[in-house]
Amino acid sequence: MNFIKNILFVIGDLKKEFFKVLSFHLIHSFLISSSSGILVAVLWELLKPTPDKKFIYILIILLAVFLIVQLFISSLSYKKSSKFTFLVSQELRMKLGIHIYKLSLGSLKEKHSSYYSSCLLQDVRIFENFFSHSIPNIISGVFSVFFILIFLYFLDYRLAFILTLGIFLIVPFIYFANLIVMYFGKKHIEAKEEMSRHFLEYCEGMKYLKSFNYIHKKYIDLEKILKDFKSKSFKLEMFPGPLILLSFIFCELAFLFMILYALKYFEDKTLSITFLMSFLIIGYRLLEPIKVFLVDFLELKYMNNAIIRIKELLELQTIKVRKSNKEIKNYEISFENVSFSYKNKEVLKNISLTFPCNNISALVGLSGEGKTTILSLIARFWDIDKGEIKIGGKNIKEIPLESLYSSISQVFQEVYLFDDTIYNNIKIAKENATEKEIVEACKKANCLQFIEKLEKGFETKVGEKGVNLSGGEKQRISIARAFLKDAPILLLDEATSSLDSINEYFIQESIYKLTKNKTVIIIAHKLKILKGIENIYVLHNKELVQRGSFEVLSKSEGLFKELLSYQDRSLNWEIS
Ligand SMILES: Nc1ncnc2c1ncn2[C@@H]1O[C@H](COP(=O)(O)OP(=O)(O)OP(=O)(O)O)[C@@H](O)[C@H]1O
Known part of the structure; x- marks a missing residue:
């Protein structure tokens, strides 16, 4: 749960705005889930021996209204979310800028200037991307799954339980994928900084590299660093990938498993065709937000590494001024x-x-x-x-x-x-x-x-x-x-x-x-x-x-x- 603390730390005094953005995403995911409910109602009516056409039209109009409202809320939450993201990143960059100003040169010189620029630019950018793209997906993923599951439990708790079990089975995969992202994410961010440091030196020191005919050696170093960055980027993408794919497969398997049980209950006559169809439609809709959530949740762990570095910078010792009433008498x-x-x-x-x-x-x-x-x-x-x-x-x-x-x-x-x-x-x-x-x-x-x-x-x-x-x-x-x-x-x-x-x-x-x-x-x-x-x-x-x-x-x-x-x-x- 450290990442929640880290996010709240970065948000600082903008918590109120953050919860406003969250509430918009929540309403949005509620609307998405509710439209599935209306679809089910249409289905139920259609499967009746004598469907009430008027009722179906009303439901379709309701669905259209829901979709329009959903579109409106979605664009509003997108706008609020982007505004909030850029406000947080601006505040964060300013906070870092002021902090750097207050550092003693001793603390400042502990790190290379590329460290500060990569914190201010790249790490805050990672955070920015996460807030503008991943947070909406994570929130709508979590809440959509939550709302859909509640609805499914109302329909048939036995099948809903099988799906819930399927969701819980992917937890260990997410856990290990997270560990991998934490490990390789840290190395990846460090390699990125190393790369920008070497590029900076390569360009700034060109005069000296030329005059000492040292370009070739420096270029080989740079090539090594670029290869290292490539390998770390590859590892970051490749190692957690199979675990996420396995999670997807487990979700699909849980769904298939649920169908098998649904057929069994159907044969036992403990499940009507209407409920069976509803489960097939809505149960499948559950998979989409889970998949989106899984991918973006890994981004969260990557971003966590960036926040840890930002926090590290903010913890560097600043110059303290002691209080005193003494006046400066002169400039001796x-x-x-x-x-x-x-x-x-x-x-x-x-x-x-x-x-x-x-x-x-x-x-x-x-x-x-x-x-x-x-x-x-x-x-x-x-x-x-x-x-x-x-x-x-x-x-x-x-x-x-x-x-x-x-x-x-x-x-x-x-x-x-x-x-x-x-x-x-x-x-x-x-x-x-x-x-x-x-x-x-x-x-x-x-x-x-x-x-x-x-x-x-x-x-x-x-x-x-x-x-x-x-x-x-x-x-x-x-x-x-x-x-x-x-x-x-x-x-x-x-x-x-x-x-x-x-x-x-x-x-x-x-x-x-x-x-x-x-x-x-x-x-x-x-x-x-x-x-x-x-x-x-x-x-x-x-x-x-x-x-x-x-x-x-x-x-x-x-x-x-x-x-x-x-x-x-x-x-x-x-x-x-
Ligand atoms: N940021 C630093 N970190 C570590 N050592 C330092 C740093 N700056 C200077 N030194 C060391 O402190 C010593 C004193 O350095 P300083 O620059 O004060 O000398 P100086 O008398 O001004 O020299 P010069 O006449 O060559 O400018 C030197 O040995 C130098 O290597």
């Missing part, structure tokens, strides 16, 4: 004995540092020392294991996410652009930004010139992940976003690494202007650009090893001076 950021690990890999150990407001601070260290991690922790992409991170004296775990995100502008190492126009890509930083503000931000980020040179200017589509733009152009757009957002905290992670020297110079100037009343943290591998910065933190081996101004650090013995000297040496390096 402080780390107090912070330790952090990615799963089991410790990256930061007992780090304590302060990034003062109205000031620029910098993080320096070798590659992989945890600089980007520190910026991610400020934005609460992950939660720390130990210690406290505070903004203006308030623990970030107590700051509502919306307000935390709106306080931070971030320029990431990797720029992500949406497959939209340049204008809309910049505007994501400030929903209600005016055109003037966007142009101003572009001027500061030194990207107005290149945008205006494009044929469609701001309306140019950047392509998937910004493929139509160069690395430097993408980076400037991402800087323009930060200027536009104008948040009190600015986090710059190698923000100018893809730029030529001229652009880098002008943007740095803009950044320095921007930082007057902000808390700015810069990560830069080119240490020379940190000249004049008072707060530089040097990380090494998970710990903070040096702190101080550029002037002091460049003269003191330590990692900073060593890094600086290597940079000087690399500048003087030449191909001999």
Whole structure:
């Protein structure tokens, strides 16, 4: 009965609408069964020695009315059912979308992005198909069988009992077919996700596959995955199939068995010809909904697998915000004995540092020392294991996410652009930004010139992940976003690494202007650009090893001076 719980879980607050749809299907199946009753009445009248023609006409008119009402209710229940289905799937997709937004990056990264897209698209689609096609069949199957059986019991309980027995005999077959669908259905859904993941990688990584001449190997992998999917699809269809066929055969056998008994009772004179004929007609009508039910009931089990995955996604840990009455006094950021690990890999150990407001601070260290991690922790992409991170004296775990995100502008190492126009890509930083503000931000980020040179200017589509733009152009757009957002905290992670020297110079100037009343943290591998910065933190081996101004650090013995000297040496390096 887990599947009922699962269905109710997915339906959520729409239970009332669901029961309305159910009641329409119920009325519909009642009408279908009742029309069989009218047919029997016609038959009874016809088999009388002197049939009452007038009564037969009345019955036929009644039957016609029933059929019209049935048609009306059927189209109404179809409409209600479709409306309900698309409402549930829309709500479900929105619920999943919001849930994904609330996940910490740690939870989010536990699964491949194809998992989320297959949950949102394919699994919800399975659910959609089930609700729009299978639920009506299952409900009308169950209720039609129920109503017809009641009617048959009124006619002759002995024959009705034989048919009931026949129906119960198929239960073990359904049970085993269900187990098979549960098992192979799960594997099938997983294989589908695996296939979409590989296709995605195959397309996205094409540039690298070509440059490393690796396409052939990747194609063989893809072929294997496609074969695996084919085999799982085949198993899903083939293994439960014979059991369902056997169930059909058992139903037909039960019907034949019933005929044998009916003939026996007829010979015994305990069954009249009228009842015998009625049983033959209506009893046979019982088989149709049973068959439809059997096929669609398996769909239910397949859908159950999809719901289990949807539930799994909804159970992934979201970021929690603790209640607090404390106000943010300013935008100073402080780390107090912070330790952090990615799963089991410790990256930061007992780090304590302060990034003062109205000031620029910098993080320096070798590659992989945890600089980007520190910026991610400020934005609460992950939660720390130990210690406290505070903004203006308030623990970030107590700051509502919306307000935390709106306080931070971030320029990431990797720029992500949406497959939209340049204008809309910049505007994501400030929903209600005016055109003037966007142009101003572009001027500061030194990207107005290149945008205006494009044929469609701001309306140019950047392509998937910004493929139509160069690395430097993408980076400037991402800087323009930060200027536009104008948040009190600015986090710059190698923000100018893809730029030529001229652009880098002008943007740095803009950044320095921007930082007057902000808390700015810069990560830069080119240490020379940190000249004049008072707060530089040097990380090494998970710990903070040096702190101080550029002037002091460049003269003191330590990692900073060593890094600086290597940079000087690399500048003087030449191909001999
Ligand atoms: N999502 C993640 N899951 C697991 N480990 C991660 C993850 N992100 C980063 N790491 C690891 O954490 C360590 C610190 O990474 P981080 O990106 O913070 O370093 P960084 O100092 O910014 O490096 P770089 O200067 O090369 O950008 C690295 O060893 C990296 O492999």
